[in-house]
Amino acid sequence: MGNTKECDSHSGGGARGLRGLCACLLVFCFIILLVFLITWAILQPKKPRFMIQDATIYAFKISSSPDLFTSNLQVTISSRNPNSRIGIYYDKLDIYASYRDQQITYFTAAPASYQGHKTDTVWSPFVYGTSVPVAPANADALSKDQANGAISLMIKINGRVRWRVGSFISGHYHLHVSCPAYIPFGNKNGDTTMVGSGVKYQLSQKCKVDV
Secondary structure (H helix, E strand, O other), X not given: OHHHHHHHHHHHHHHHHHHHHHXXXXXXXXXXXXXXXXXXXXXXOOOOEEEEEEEEEEEEEEEOOOOEEEEEEEEEEEEEOOOOOOEEEEEEEEEEEEXXXXXXXXXXXXXXXXXXXXXXXXXXXXXEEEEEEOOHHHHHHHHHHHHHOOEEEEEEEEEEEEEEEOOEEOOOEEEEEEEEEEEOOOOOOOOEEEEOOEEEEEEEEEOEEEO
């Protein structure tokens, strides 16, 4: 009987010790989370600011029966990190063009990069598509817009970013950027230049950014 009581005593002590350890771990995790949230609130992180600077058109052709679109354009997009204490990792960026909410080019991947405090990053990817099927209504609208001398495209970026505060690096966040690209075909007002076989259009338009 004495041995049984001793075992019960050790068993109860082990359970109390385990509960105490779990409580300590929960308190520790809570403190770490609280410190992180307070630090995050003090730093007040801001979204990066994107702008599309220009677009150079090398190919732009719509065919009918079937409705296919072939294009080749180079866009210059800049991003600024407005934060003074937070860095940004751009781990994955897929860039493409859309027209009336339909994707009309393939995805083009931009190289991964790190953006320091209050710094700028510039990408100049080629965005293209060869015989990409488009909806008949969109093919007709594209042809009419081009004939009228102006096409409104949307250059979009889908990606993943991480935030860096000191040595701490956050998990991934989804990044969605939409840049309006108004292409004035045949514009003679001095905002276009010839670049080899292409025509460069100065745009300087701010983009919508969602993180």
